[in-house]
Amino acid sequence: MGREDRKRPATLRTIAQSAGVDVSTVSRVLNGSPEDAARAASRETADAIREWAARLDYRPNPHAKSLRTQRSNLVGVLVPRLSDVVLATIYEGIEDAAARHGFATFVMNSHDRPDEQRARTELALSRRVDGLVFGDAHHDGGFVDEIAQRRIPFVLVSRHAGGHPSVTCDDYRGGRLVAAHFLERGHRRTAVIAGEPFASTGIDRTAGFVDRYREEGLDVATVHSRFDTAGGHQAAEQLLTEVEPTAIFAVNDFAAIGALGAVRDARLRPGADVAVAGFNDTPLAAELPVPLTSVRSPMHEMGRRALELLMTVLDGGTPESQRLEPELIVRASTARP
Amino acid sequence: MGREDRKRPATLRTIAQSAGVDVSTVSRVLNGSPEDAARAASRETADAIREWAARLDYRPNPHAKSLRTQRSNLVGVLVPRLSDVVLATIYEGIEDAAARHGFATFVMNSHDRPDEQRARTELALSRRVDGLVFGDAHHDGGFVDEIAQRRIPFVLVSRHAGGHPSVTCDDYRGGRLVAAHFLERGHRRTAVIAGEPFASTGIDRTAGFVDRYREEGLDVATVHSRFDTAGGHQAAEQLLTEVEPTAIFAVNDFAAIGALGAVRDARLRPGADVAVAGFNDTPLAAELPVPLTSVRSPMHEMGRRALELLMTVLDGGTPESQRLEPELIVRASTARP
DNA sequence: CTGAAAGCGCTTACAG
DNA sequence: CTGAAAGCGCTTACAG
Numbered sequence: 001m002g003r004e005d006r007k008r009p010a011t012l013r014t015i016a017q018s019a020g021v022d023v024s025t026v027s028r029v030l031n032g033s034p035e036d037a038a039r040a041a042s043r044e045t046a047d048a049i050r051e052w053a054a055r056l057d058y059r060p061n062p063h064a065k066s067l068r069t070q071r072s073n074l075v076g077v078l079v080p081r082l083s084d085v086v087l088a089t090i091y092e093g094i095e096d097a098a099a100r101h102g103f104a105t106f107v108m109n110s111h112d113r114p115d116e117q118r119a120r121t122e123l124a125l126s127r128r129v130d131g132l133v134f135g136d137a138h139h140d141g142g143f144v145d146e147i148a149q150r151r152i153p154f155v156l157v158s159r160h161a162g163g164h165p166s167v168t169c170d171d172y173r174g175g176r177l178v179a180a181h182f183l184e185r186g187h188r189r190t191a192v193i194a195g196e197p198f199a200s201t202g203i204d205r206t207a208g209f210v211d212r213y214r215e216e217g218l219d220v221a222t223v224h225s226r227f228d229t230a231g232g233h234q235a236a237e238q239l240l241t242e243v244e245p246t247a248i249f250a251v252n253d254f255a256a257i258g259a260l261g262a263v264r265d266a267r268l269r270p271g272a273d274v275a276v277a278g279f280n281d282t283p284l285a286a287e288l289p290v291p292l293t294s295v296r297s298p299m300h301e302m303g304r305r306a307l308e309l310l311m312t313v314l315d316g317g318t319p320e321s322q323r324l325e326p327e328l329i330v331r332a333s334t335a336r337p
Numbered sequence: 338m339g340r341e342d343r344k345r346p347a348t349l350r351t352i353a354q355s356a357g358v359d360v361s362t363v364s365r366v367l368n369g370s371p372e373d374a375a376r377a378a379s380r381e382t383a384d385a386i387r388e389w390a391a392r393l394d395y396r397p398n399p400h401a402k403s404l405r406t407q408r409s410n411l412v413g414v415l416v417p418r419l420s421d422v423v424l425a426t427i428y429e430g431i432e433d434a435a436a437r438h439g440f441a442t443f444v445m446n447s448h449d450r451p452d453e454q455r456a457r458t459e460l461a462l463s464r465r466v467d468g469l470v471f472g473d474a475h476h477d478g479g480f481v482d483e484i485a486q487r488r489i490p491f492v493l494v495s496r497h498a499g500g501h502p503s504v505t506c507d508d509y510r511g512g513r514l515v516a517a518h519f520l521e522r523g524h525r526r527t528a529v530i531a532g533e534p535f536a537s538t539g540i541d542r543t544a545g546f547v548d549r550y551r552e553e554g555l556d557v558a559t560v561h562s563r564f565d566t567a568g569g570h571q572a573a574e575q576l577l578t579e580v581e582p583t584a585i586f587a588v589n590d591f592a593a594i595g596a597l598g599a600v601r602d603a604r605l606r607p608g609a610d611v612a613v614a615g616f617n618d619t620p621l622a623a624e625l626p627v628p629l630t631s632v633r634s635p636m637h638e639m640g641r642r643a644l645e646l647l648m649t650v651l652d653g654g655t656p657e658s659q660r661l662e663p664e665l666i667v668r669a670s671t672a673r674p
Numbered sequence: 675c676t677g678a679a680a681g682c683g684c685t686t687a688c689a690g
Numbered sequence: 691c692t693g694a695a696a697g698c699g700c701t702t703a704c705a706g
Contacts, residue, residue, distance in 0.1 A: 011683055022693045027685060042691065059463040063409065064683035066400040067698045083425040092420055092446060104443050104464055108436075109429060126396040127441055229624035257624055264626050287566035287594055289601050289626045348699055359677045364701060379675065401699035404682045 093303020430640020512545025
C-alpha cells in the first residue's frame with residue numbers, strides 16, 4: 001500500500017491535451033473567476049473542458065497554486081489545550097467558517113506557555129499560513145505585539161490583549177450577571193475563583209462581579225486558580241475555610257465543578273448551603289448531580305466570527321473587535337432550598 | 338496590515354547568490370540528508386551556506402517542496418467530534434507525534450455521518466494529504482473498505498473495522514474488568530448502556546461485560562444510546578424502570594454521568610443503591626460529586642501510536658494493529674455504603 | 675566537490 | 691476567444 005502505487009491525479013495539462021486546448025485556457029475556465037471563464041473560452045470549449053475535468057476527476061493541486069500565487073489558504077490556530085471543551089468548541093466554529101471560505105486550518109496546543117506559543121507560531125509560519133487565530137493570548141500582550149509588529153495577519157479569540165482585533169464574550173457583563181443574581185438571592189459574603197491571572201476572560205469576569213458588589217458597598221474575596229477541576233477544588237477549599245462565603249463564582253465550569261466537590265467534601269450542600277456558579281455553560285453543567293448555574297457564552301459563534309474577522313484582515317479591511325452577549329442560565333446550584 | 342506588506346522570505350536562490358554557489362548546492366547542504374550534505378560541498382562552503390541561511394532566516398517553502406517531491410508531509414484526521422474530550426485527547430497524541438515526524442495535521446469533524454465522512458475525506462485528499470487517520474470508523478466498514486481499495490494510506494484509531502490497521506484500547510477486556518468488579522460486589526441484575534451500534538468501542542466493551550456475566554450463567558440487559566450525557570440519562574431512565582438493575586455499566590463517561598443524573602432523579606443514591614461505572618476515565622470522573630468508577634484507556638498514547646502506525650504504512654512497511662491495555666479505576670460510584 | 679538543466683502544476687501578464 | 695511563455699521555489703538525475 002505504498003504511496004507509489006497510486007496513479008497520478010489529473011492535471012491541467014492532462015485536460016488540455018484531452019480537450020485540445022492550451023493549459024492556460026483550462027486554468028481560466030476551471031479555476032478562474034466566472035468572468036475570467038466567460039472571457040477565456042466559448043460556451044462549447046468551456047463545456048468540453050468541464051466535462052473532461054469531471055471525467056478525469058480533476059482537483060487543482062494546492063501546492064502548485066500556493067507556490068504560484070503566494071497564498072496558501074491556510075490558517076494556523078493556537079489554543080491552550082484542545083482537550084478543553086471550551087477551546088475545542090471555539091475551534092469547531094473556526095474550522096466550520098474556514099471550510100466555507102475554502103481555507104484549511106492547523107490547530108496546535110500552546111499549554112499557555114510562552115515558549116510553546118512562540119515555537120508553534122513559527123511552525124505555522126514556516127508552513128506558510130496566510131494568517132493566525134490566537135485563542136491563547138496573554139493579557140500582557142508581549143507576544144502578540146511582536147507578531148503585530150512583524151505585520152503578520154492575525155486575530156484573537158476568547159481572550160483579548162493589547163487592543164488587537166478580537167472576538168470575545170462580553171465577560172465583564174457576564175460577571176455582573178452572576179453578581180446581580182447572587183445579590184437577588186441575598187448573598188452578601190461571596191468569593192470568586194478567578195482563574196489564571198494572564199487570561200482576560202478570568203480578569204474581566206472577576207472585574208464585572210466585583211464591581212457590581214462594590215456598587216452595593218460589599219467586598220469580594222478573590223483567589224487565582226488553574227482553569228481545571230483540580231484548580232477549582234483547591235481554590236474553593238481555601239475559600240471555604242478562610243472566607244466562609246455563602247456563594248462562590250468560578251470563572252469557568254470546570255473550576256466550578258471542582259468547587260462543588262470541595263463544598264461536598266466540607267459536608268455542605270451545594271445550592272442549599274453554598275451557592276456555586278460557573279461560566280460557559282458547558283454541556284455537562286446541566287447534567288451534573290447538582291445542575292450548575294452558569295453563564296452561557298456563544299463559543300461556536302465566537303470561533304466562526306473570529307475566522308470571519310481574520311478574512312477581513314486578509315482582505316486588507318479594517319477589523320472591528322466584537323464582544324458577544326452572555327446569558328445567565330440559573331440552575332439548582334444557586335437555588336436556596 | 339495587508340499581506341502585500343510583508344517582505345519576501347529568503348529562498349535557496351537568495352542564499353546561493355549571497356554565498357556565490359549554485360542553488361543545487363544550497364539545497365543539498367540545507368535540505369538534504371547529512372550524507373548528501375557532506376558530499377555536496379566542502380566544510381567551508383557548507384558552513385558559509387548555513388551561516389547565510391541563518392542570517393537570512395531561511396525556511397524551506399513547503400509548497401515548492403511538496404510540488405516537486407509529490408509528498409506533502411500532511412495527514413488528515415477525521416473524528417466524530419473534537420469537542421468530545423476523548424477524541425480531542427487522542428488527537429493531541431496524533432498531533433504530538435506528527436510534529437515529531439515533521440508532519441502537520443488537518444482535523445475535521447464527521448459527526449459520525451457517512452456523507453460528512455466522505456466529504457471531509459475528499460477535502461483532505463484534495464489538499465493532498467499523504468495519509469489519513471480515521472477516529473470515526475463505522476463497524477460495518479463500508480467506507481474504509483472503499484478507501485483501502487483506492488490504495489489511500491490510512492489507519493484507524495479508537496475504533497477498529499474490517500481488519501484494517503488500527504490502534505485501539507482492548508475494549509473487550511475493559512468490559513470484562515467492569516463485569517468482574519460488579520460480580521465481586523455481588524451484583525447479579527445488571528445493565529449496559531451500550532452506546533451507538535456502529536462503534537466497535539461500545540460493541541466490544543458490551544461484549545466483554547456480557548460474556549463475563551454469561552460465564553456465571555447471568556443475563557445482562559443492554560440498551561443502545563448516544564455517547565453523550567443526554568443519551569446516557571435517557572437510557573438509564575428506561576433501564577431503571579424496566580429492569581431495576583443494581584449496577585449499570587455505561588460504555589463511556591459522559592453516558593455514565595447522564596446515568597448518575599437519572600439515578601438521582603429516581604431518588605436513588607449512586608453507589609449506594611445503584612452502582613454506575615463508565616469508560617475512559619475522563620479528567621472529570623474523579624472530580625464528580627460522586628466520583629465515578631471508570632476504565633482508564635490510554636487516549637493520548639493511542640493517538641501517538643496511530644500516527645506512528647501511519648508512518649509505517651507510508652514507508653511501505655507492514656502495519657500491525659495494536660490493542661492497548663485498559664485499567665479499572667474504582668471510585669465511590671460503585672462502592673457499597 | 676560543484677553546477678546546469680529540467681520539471682513538479684499552477685497563474686497571469688502579454689500578444690494576437 | 692485562445693495561446694505561448696515565464697516563473698513561483700524547490701529536488702534530482704546527469705555531467706564533469
